[in-house]
Amino acid sequence: MQEIFEKELNLEFFKEKGYVRKKCSNCKEYFWTLDKDAKLCGDQPCVSYTFIKNPPTKKRFSISQMREAFLSFFEKNGHVRLNRYPVVARWREDIYLTIASIADFQPHVTSGEVKPPANPLVISQPSIRLNDLEEIGVSGRHLTIFEMMGHHAFNSKDEKIYWTEETTRYCHDFLTKVLGIPEKKINYKEQIWYGGGNAGPCFEVLVDGLEVATLVFMNLLEDPDGNIKVNNTSYSKMPLEVVDTGYGLERLAWLTQGTETVYETVFPEIIEFILENSKSHDKKMHDVYSLADHTKCLAFMLGDGIVPSNAKAGYLARLIIRRALRFMDSLKINLNLSDIVELQLNILSNDFPELKKARNQIVEILDLETEKFYETVERGERLIRNMIEKNKKIDEKTLVDLYDTHGIHPDIVKKVASSAGVDIKIPENFESMVAELHSHEKKTEKKKTLKLDLPDTRLLYYENEYAKEFDANVIWSGKIENKFAIALDKTLFYPEGGGQPADRGFIKTETGKNIPVEHVERIGNVILHYVKEEIKKGEKIKGVIDWNRRYSLMKHHTSTHLINGACRKLLGEHVWQAGSQLDVDSARFDFSHYKPLTIKEIYEIEKLANEFIKRNINVEKIWMDRNEAEKKYGFRLYQGGVPKGKKLRVLYIKDVDVEACGGTHLNKTGEAEIIKIQKTERIQDGVIRIIFSAGIYAKKFIELEKNIYKKAADILSKFYEIRDEKNISISLKEAADVFSISIEQLPKTLDRFVKETNNFLQQLNEPVFKEKTDNLGEACKKLFQSWKKYQKKLEKKREKVINDLSNNLINQMQKIKGIGLIADVLDIDEKTLASIADNIVGKEKAVVVLGNKNGFIVCASNSEINIDCIKIIREAAKLLGGGGGGKPNLAQGGGPLKHKIKEAVETGKKLLIKEIEHVKGW
Numbered sequence: 023m024q025e026i027f028e029k030e031l032n033l034e035f036f037k038e039k040g041y042v043r044k045k046c047s048n049c050k051e052y053f054w055t056l057d058k059d060a061k062l063c064g065d066q067p068c069v070s071y072t073f074i075k076n077p078p079t080k081k082r083f084s085i086s087q088m089r090e091a092f093l094s095f096f097e098k099n100g101h102v103r104l105n106r107y108p109v110v111a112r113w114r115e116d117i118y119l120t121i122a123s124i125a126d127f128q129p130h131v132t133s134g135e136v137k138p139p140a141n142p143l144v145i146s147q148p149s150i151r152l153n154d155l156e157e158i159g160v161s162g163r164h165l166t167i168f169e170m171m172g173h174h175a176f177n178s179k180d181e182k183i184y185w186t187e188e189t190t191r192y193c194h195d196f197l198t199k200v201l202g203i204p205e206k207k208i209n210y211k212e213q214i215w216y217g218g219g220n221a222g223p224c225f226e227v228l229v230d231g232l233e234v235a236t237l238v239f240m241n242l243l244e245d246p247d248g249n250i251k252v253n254n255t256s257y258s259k260m261p262l263e264v265v266d267t268g269y270g271l272e273r274l275a276w277l278t279q280g281t282e283t284v285y286e287t288v289f290p291e292i293i294e295f296i297l298e299n300s301k302s303h304d305k306k307m308h309d310v311y312s313l314a315d316h317t318k319c320l321a322f323m324l325g326d327g328i329v330p331s332n333a334k335a336g337y338l339a340r341l342i343i344r345r346a347l348r349f350m351d352s353l354k355i356n357l358n359l360s361d362i363v364e365l366q367l368n369i370l371s372n373d374f375p376e377l378k379k380a381r382n383q384i385v386e387i388l389d390l391e392t393e394k395f396y397e398t399v400e401r402g403e404r405l406i407r408n409m410i411e412k413n414k415k416i417d418e419k420t421l422v423d424l425y426d427t428h429g430i431h432p433d434i435v436k437k438v439a440s441s442a443g444v445d446i447k448i449p450e451n452f453e454s455m456v457a458e459l460h461s462h463e464k465k466t467e468k469k470k471t472l473k474l475d476l477p478d479t480r481l482l483y484y485e486n487e488y489a490k491e492f493d494a495n496v497i498w499s500g501k502i503e504n505k506f507a508i509a510l511d512k513t514l515f516y517p518e519g520g521g522q523p524a525d526r527g528f529i530k531t532e533t534g535k536n537i538p539v540e541h542v543e544r545i546g547n548v549i550l551h552y553v554k555e556e557i558k559k560g561e562k563i564k565g566v567i568d569w570n571r572r573y574s575l576m577k578h579h580t581s582t583h584l585i586n587g588a589c590r591k592l593l594g595e596h597v598w599q600a601g602s603q604l605d606v607d608s609a610r611f612d613f614s615h616y617k618p619l620t621i622k623e624i625y626e627i628e629k630l631a632n633e634f635i636k637r638n639i640n641v642e643k644i645w646m647d648r649n650e651a652e653k654k655y656g657f658r659l660y661q662g663g664v665p666k667g668k669k670l671r672v673l674y675i676k677d678v679d680v681e682a683c684g685g686t687h688l689n690k691t692g693e694a695e696i697i698k699i700q701k702t703e704r705i706q707d708g709v710i711r712i713i714f715s716a717g718i719y720a721k722k723f724i725e726l727e728k729n730i731y732k733k734a735a736d737i738l739s740k741f742y743e744i745r746d747e748k749n750i751s752i753s754l755k756e757a758a759d760v761f762s763i764s765i766e767q768l769p770k771t772l773d774r775f776v777k778e779t780n781n782f783l784q785q786l787n788e789p790v791f792k793e794k795t796d797n798l799g800e801a802c803k804k805l806f807q808s809w810k811k812y813q814k815k816l817e818k819k820r821e822k823v824i825n826d827l828s829n830n831l832i833n834q835m836q837k838i839k840g841i842g843l844i845a846d847v848l849d850i851d852e853k854t855l856a857s858i859a860d861n862i863v864g865k866e867k868a869v870v871v872l873g874n875k876n877g878f879i880v881c882a883s884n885s886e887i888n889i890d891c892i893k894i895i896r897e898a899a900k901l902l903g904g905g906g907g908g909k910p911n912l913a914q915g916g917g918p919l920k921h922k923i924k925e926a927v928e929t930g931k932k933l934l935i936k937e938i939e940h941v942k943g944w
Contacts, residue, residue, distance in 0.1 A: 026250065027212075027214060027223040028052075028212075030186055030223050030239060031186065031212050031223050031225065033186055033187055033190055034187060035187050035190050035191050035194070036054050036190075036210075039056070039194075039205070040056060041054040041055060041056055041210070042054070042055060042056075042058055044060055044061075044063075046061070046062055046063035046065075046068055047061045047062060048062055048063070048068040049063060049065070049068050051063055051211060051212065051213070052211070052212045053065075053209050053210060053211040053212060053228075054209065054210040054211075054212075054225075055209045055210075056205060056206045056208075057206065060209075063209060063211050063228070064209035064211070064228040064229075064230075064231065065209075065211055065226065065228050065231070065233060066231055066232075066233075069231045070231055071230060071231040071232060072230040072231055073229070073230035073231070073232060073277050073280050074280055074281075074282060075280050075282075076280055077277060077278050077279060077280035078203050078204060078207050078229060078230055078277065078278075079201050079202045079203055079277070079278045080202055081201075081202060081278060082278050082279050083201070083274070083275050083278045083279070084275065085169075085271060085272065085275050085287070085288060085373075086372065086373055087275075088271055088274050088275040088278070089146045089169065089171065089271055089373070091200050091201070092144070092146065092171045092196065092200075092269060092271070092274075093144055093145075093146060093171070095195075095196050095200050096142075096144035096173045096192070096196075097144060099192065100142065101140075101142045101143055101144040101173055102139075102140030102141075102142070102143045102144070103143075103144055103145070104126075104139060104140060104143050104144070104145040105145075106145065106146065106147055106148055106374075107120055107126045107145075107147060107657070108120065108326040108327070108657060109148050109149070109150050109167070109322045109323060109326050109328075110323070110326050110327060110328050110335050111125060112598075112657035112660050112664075113126075113130075113652075113657055113660055113664055114128065114129075114664070115463060115663070115664050116129075116462060116463050117461060117462055117463070118334050118335040118338065118460075118461060118462070118463075119149075119150045119151075119152075119335060119338060119461065120147060120148070120149055120150065121149055121150065121151050122147070122149055122170050122172075122268060123145050123146075123147040123149070123170045123171070123172030123174070123266075123268060124172065124174065124238075124240075124264070124266045124268075125147075125149075126145065126147060127174065127176075128218065130648060130666075131176065132176075132220065132240070132262065132264055133261075133262075134178065134260075134261045134262050135666075135667070135668060136648045136649065136668050137649060137668075138174070138176045138649075139649045139652070139653060141175060141176050141181070141183055142173060142174060142175040142176075142183050142184070142265070143173070143174050144171075144172070144173045144174075145171070145172055145174075146169050146170075146171045146172075146271060147169060147170050147171075147172065148167060148168075148169050148322055148374075149167070149168055149169065149170045150166055150167050150319060150322070150323070150338075151166065151168075152166055152338060152341070152342075152453075152454065152457035152458070152461065153454050153457065153458055153461075154454060155345070155451075155453045155454045155457060156450060156451055156453065156454055158311070158312045158315050158316075159285070159307070159308035159309065159310070159311035159312035159315065160308045162282070162283035162284060162285075163232075163273065163276075163283070163284050165272060165284065165288070165315055166315055166316065166319045166342065167315065167318050167319040167322055168270060168271065168272050169270075169271035169272065170268045170269070170270070170271070171268075171269040171270075171271050172266070172267045172268050172269065173189075173192065173265070173267050174264065174265055174266060174267065175189075175264070175265040176262055176263075176264055176265075177262060177263040177264070177265075178261070178262055179261075183265070184265065185239065185263060185265065186239055189237050189239070189265050189267065190210065190225065190237060193227060193235060193237055193267070193269075194208065197227070197229070197234070201274070201278065203229055203277075207229050207230055208227065208228070208229055209227075209228040209229075210225040210226070210227060210228075210237075211225065211226040211227075211228055212224075212225065213225070213226055213236075214252055214253075215236070215238045215240070215266075216242075216252050216253055216255070219243065219244040220240050220242060220243060220244070220260070220264075221240070221242040221244070221252045221253075221255075221257050222238055222239045222240040222241045222242050222264075222266075223238075223239050224236055224237055224238040224239060225237040229277060230277065232273060232276075232277055233270075233273070234269065234270055234273050234274050234277060235267065235268065235269040235270065235274075236267065236268045237265075237267050238265075238266040238267065238268070239263070239264075239265065239266075240260070240263070240264040240265075240266045241259060241260050241262075241263045241264070242257035242258070242259065242260060243257060243258055243259070243260045244256070244257055245257055245258040272284055272287065272288050275287050275288070276288075283311065285311040285314060285315070288314075288315075288318075289311075289314035289315070289318065291365070291369060292314040292317065292318070292362065292365060292366065292369070293310055293311070293314050295362065295365055296310050296313055296314060296353065296355065296362070297310060299355050299356070299357055300353040300354060300355055301353075301354040301355070301356065302352065302353045302354040305353065306352065306353070309349045309352045309353050310349075310353065312345070312346075312349050313346055313349040313350065313353065313362070316342050316345055316346040316349070317346060317359070317362045317363045317365075317366050318366050318370070319342050320339070320342055320343060320346065320359075320363050320366075320384075320388070321363050321366040321367050321370055321377055321384070322374075322377065323335075323338075323339045323342065324339065324363075324380065324383070324384045324387055324388070324596075325367070325374075325376070325377035325378075325379075325380050325384065326377075327380070327595055327596040327598060327614075328596070329387070329596055329598075329614040329615060329616050329708045330343060330387060330391050330616065330708060331614070331706070331707045331708025331709065332426070332706065332707045332708070333460075333706070333707075333708075334460070334463075336614070336707075336708045337426075337460045338457060338460060338461065340391065340429070341453065341456070341457060341460075343359065343388065343391045343392075343395070344391075344395055344429065344431065345453065346359055346362075347359060347392060347395050348431070348433070358388070358389060358392065359388050359391075359392055360384070360385040360388040360389055360392075363384060363385075363388060364381065364384075364385065367381055367384070379595065380594060380595060380596065383594045383596055383616075386616070386617075387616045390616060390617060394429075395429070398428065398429040398430060399430075399434060401428070402424070402428055402429070402430035402434055402435075403434065403438050405424075405428060405430070406424075406430065406434070406435055406438040406439065407438060407442065410438070410439055410442050410444050411442075414444065415444065416435060416439060416444070416446055418447075418449060421435060421446075421448065421449075421452070422455075422456060422459075425452075425456055426456070432446070432448040432452055433448075435448075436448060472502065472545050472550075473545075473546075474498065474509065474545055474546070474548050474550075476497060476498055476509055476548050477497070477511070478547035478548065479509065479510065479511070479512060479513055479547065479548050479549040480511060480512035480513070481512075481513070481549070482512050482513060482514045483513070483514050483515070483516045483525075483686055484643075484671070487576065487686045487687065487689075488689075489514055490514075490566065490567060490569045491514070491564060491565060491566040491567070492512065492513070492514045492564070492565050493562065493563070493564055493565075494510040494511055494512050494513060494562075494563055494564075494565060495510065495511045495560070495561070495562055495563070496508050496509070496510060496557055496558065496559050496560060496561045496562075496563060497509050497510065497511050497559065498559060499556065499557055499558055499559040502550070502552070505540075505552050506552065506553050506554070506555060506556050506557070507550050507551065507552050507553065508529075508550070508551050508553060508557050508559075509548050509549065509550055509551070510549070510551065510563070510565070513542075513549050513551070513565060514565055514567050515527065515539060515542045515549065515551055515565060515567060516542065516572070516685075516686050517542040517543045517544040517549050517550075518541070518542065518543055518544075519544060519684060519685075520662055520663070520683065520684050520685050521579075521582075521601070521602040521603045521604055521662070521685075522575060522579055522604050522685045522686070523575065523604060523605070524541050524542035524543065525539070525542055525567045525568065525571070525572055526538070526539055526540070526567070526568045526571060527539050527565065527566050527567035527568045528565075528566055529551070529553060529557060529563050529564070529565055529566075530563060530564040530565075530566060531557060531561060531563055532561055532562055532563070535555070536566075537553050537554050537555045537557060538553065538554045539551050539552070539553055539565075540552050540553065540554060571606055572686065574606045574607070574716075574717060574718075574719070575604050575605075575606060575686065576686050576687055576688050576693075577688060577693065577694045577695070577716040577717045578604045578605070578606075578608070578609040578715075578716050578717075579604055579609075579683075579685045579686065579687055580641055580675075580687045580688040580691065580693075580694055581609065581631070581694045581697050581714065581716040582602050582604070582609055582611050583673065583675060583678065583679040583681065583683075583687075584631045584634045584635065584675070584678060584679070584691060584694065584697065585611050585627065585631050585697065585699075585712055585714060586599060586611060586613065586661070586679050586681075587631075587634065587675065587678035587679035588626075588627045588628075588630040588631040588634070589611075589613055589615075589627055589712075590679075591630065592623065592626055592627055592630060593615055593623070596614060596615070596616075597613050597614060597615060598613060598614045598661060599611070599612070599613055599661035599662055599681075600612040600613055600614055600709045602662070604685075606719075607715060607719040608700065608713060608714065608715045608719060609713070609714060609715070609716070610711055610712065610713045610714075611711070611712045611714070612705060612709055612710070612711045612712075613709070613710055613712075614708055614709060614710075615708070615709075615710045616708060618702075618704050618710065619702050619710060619712075621752055621755050621756060621759070622752075624699055624702055624712075624755070625749065625751065625752050627699065627712070628697060628698065628699045628714075628751075631697045632696060632697055634675070634678050634691050635691050635692055635694050635695065635696065635697065636692070637691065637692075638690050638691055638692030639675055639676055639677075639678065639690065639691045640675075640676070640689070640690060641673065641674075641675055641687050641688050641689055641690060641691060642672075642673070642674040642675070642676075643671060643672070643673055643674075643687060644671075644672045644674060645669050645670070645671055645672075646669065646670055646672050647668060647669060647670075648667070648668055648669065648670050651670045651672050651682070655672065655674075655680045658680055658681065659672065659680060659681055659682045660681075660682060661681050662681055662682065662683055664682075665682050665684065670682040671683065671684055673685075673687060675691065678691075694716045694717060695716065695717045695718075695720070695721075696716065696717070696720045696721060696724075697714055697715070697716050697720055698714060698715050698716075698720035698721075698723045698724055698751075699712055699713070699714045699751075700713045700714055700715060700723055701713040701764065726766075727750055727751060727754055727765065728750065730754060730765055730766065730768055730769060731747075731750050731753070731754055731798060733768075733769040734754075734757065734768050734769050734772050734798055735798060737769060737772045737773050737776055738772060738776065738798070738801050738802075738805065740776055740780065740790065741776065741779070741790070741791060741792060741793065741801075741805065741808070742792075742793050742794070742795050742801040742804065742805070743792065743793070743794045743795070744794075744795055744796075744797060744798060744801055745794050745795065745796060746796055746797065747797050747798065748797070750798075752799070753797040753798040753799045754768065754798065754799075755799075756797075756798070756799025756800075756802070756803075757798045757799045757801075757802040759799075760799070760802040760803055760806050761775075761802070761806070772802070772805070775805055775806070775809050776805070778809060778813075779805065779808055779809045779812060782809070782812035782813060782815070782816050783812060785816055785819070786812060786815055786816055786819065788812075791808075820854055820857070823850070823854060824854060824857050824858050824861055825861070827848065827850070827858050828858050828861045828862050828865070831844045831846060831858070831862060831870075832844070832862060832865070832866060832868075835866070835868060838935060838938045838939075839938055839939070840867070841867055841868060841869060841884075841887060841938050842866050842867060842868030842869070843868065843869055843870075843931070843934060843935065843938070844862060844868060844869075844870045844871075844872070845870070845871045845872070845927050845928070845930065845931035845934070846872055846873075846927065847872070847873045847874065847875070847923055847924055847927055848872060848873075848874055849874065849875060850874060851874070852874065852876065852878045852914075855872055855873075855874050855878060855880055856880050856912075856914055858872065859872050859880045859881070859882040859912070860882055860912055862882070863882045863883055863884045863885075863911070863912075864884075866884065867884045867886060867887065868883075868884055869881075869882070869883045869884070869887060869889060869934045869937075869938065870882045870883075871894065871898065871927055871930035871931055871934060872927070873923040873924070873926060873927040874923070875920060875923065876916070876920060877902050877904070877916045877917055877918060877919065877920035877922075877923055878914070878915075878916040879895060879898055879899060879902065879906070879914065879915055879916055879923070879926055879927065879930065880895070880912075880913070880914040880915075881894045881895045881898070881912075881913050881914070881930055881934075882911065882912045882913075883910075883911050883912075884911075885911055889910075889911075889934070889937045889938075890910050890937075891908065891909070891910055891911060891912060891913040892906070892907060892908055892909070892910060892913045893933075894913070894930055894933045894934060894937070895907070895908070895913040895914060895915045895930070896913075896915065897929060897930075897933055898915070898926045898927070898929045898930035898933070899915035899916060899917055899926065900917075901917075901919065901922050901925050901926040901929055902915075902916055902917030902918070902919045902920070902922055902923065902926050903917040903918050903919040904916050904917025904918065904919075905917070
């Protein structure tokens, strides 16, 4: 260990207590101990556990008792107790899951940008790590979900809380005075901690071979110019000194209970339930332990709002669901996965009552995911067989692709491949590997941005969103990528961002010119205006925004929040914004949800959003300190992304929505006038898109719907009288869904189906029917059913006609050199004519040329006869003034000279006879 770290870890506390610093004879690491004769550090694998069936404490602590003991101890010692954060890291842009208690305060607090919510503080944070999945249930101590209890202090130049001495003393006192662990059993092993761009010295706290806590003194920041090396990376001193401690709640409870593994301490009821319901003769305990762990993990993941999908946190939730299902199959448990998770929710509800609020959604999600899993297995087996047949091998990259794209686990691949005699090598840590690949946001290269050494632009659009023009000074003028651009000391022009397009308008110069503003963007704290012509630096200008455009965007932006609030209230708290984009005439809102919306749900969302408009609720835009905002509103603030800085601009619509949002908004919800949902679609697994309009554009769409409805009803009136229509929108959507089209396509589609149905009736000599129906949707369903019914009837009739005519022609055919020849003109439609020709050569060793009065001609030959029908048809069709084409054994053509059809058929016949004469082997 470097001297700089040794000095920081050489504590007065150790001298007071009589600890000595020793070097482990096995791992060669330094540690502090009260045992002067100790040769080993006290950590695995240097020593074995000695607490199993022989705990070092008199009292046995349950999980709940241990948590409360820890939090109470630090609360009594001046720490503020914080409630847990969600297990999905909504406040982070780099990771998806909360992996430690310190992750709650990264990056804003640990960077020094934002003050901590309390200082010092204590928290017990449920954390999820999926980097050791293969060890779960096997090692006896690994968990995917665990609580990291931590006491944290953030030391700055202005505020010193406590550092190494006090941290270690607090730890020692908790272990000895609260838990009753004899101090001679406690060793402190020196280590260097690093991760996430930070580093620092630390102690691993060891008791009877078990690491129960880590005391990290985070004081280094990754810096290419730094002079401190850790793991071949350069670091420099941080502006803060952060006490980052992590105490394993489950491990400490395990230590006091001394059970065989940590799983008996954490999941006793669940393990018993699993064993009772397992029908397997070979009850593999590592499967039992893993299933107990994974179902708790899912209770937190789904309870905190993660929706299983193929991306981000949803991918990780699905990975755990499918692992759990495979363990259930192995143990032959004839229950639903949701049954075990429900039991977890019941057990957890005393300490985490919030998880039970989502019980119904959790059960529904798990049942849907189970169904998808077994469909995937069935589909996957076919896919793998085809892949092996084609490539004869499957490499590691393909295994990952199969898992990511199709959800096919390597075990399934190996099983199918083995049956085909192909050996597949699966990496031992496969699932940990794919989990790691999907645990972080992929780093993208940041575009080089223009650096402007200019004062911050005063943002008038935040001061008065309803102002239409302003006076300003040009403080910079230049060209960017051959486009004229200016910076002003202040502006009303909103720059593109947060799904809202930039404002447009014009700049009025001192000379009276009105120069269009084509685009506006933000560079740091400077707003750039791209203009049509050059405007000189130093000019005084008047800016005028396109108010109608801006006001429409404001209506759509505020309405996006109303749609969001309606979705969350009707569908559940798992609804989370996945993206949005505004336009002048419409907007789209993407959100997480586990199944497509029903027509009724779409109607209810629209109805509730319009109720919010009718209430004319105040739309508050408040600048708040980040900690104050988080404390008051929670992490729902970060639906549209995580803005930087100490201050957040919070958009608050009482009882509807709250979000950190930088866009321009209405002052009252009533200004939106009306919201109309135009379309919904599932854009990816676990993400739904709603496309809607507000204000005048919503009214235009409603008018469009009325017109479409009227046209559709008029077209259907040939067969159906629609008696009552309560909701045009729902009826149109139901009608369009019958044919899997948009409502705009409905009149054209209905016209085709009505005409075809009428045509079928005429050909079948059946009368036109007339029915009464309740709505357009019902009429369309009936029309589609009738269309299919009469089509089948007509098809049967056609089949009889084809067979009868084919047989008649066969009976009359002449034979040349053993080959049948048929040539005739029939009074039937083109489709039937072609079918007859094809039917004859399918039955007989024959060649056929047939025509009809419409100037259509077809030529066909038996597949065993080497005659080119395309050549025949082209020659014959010349007489009709046209041409033809097709396949060598079935070609068709025609032309406008219908009166020459007999001559054309006769020409075809002569050409066929000529070809037959030259066919060899007959």
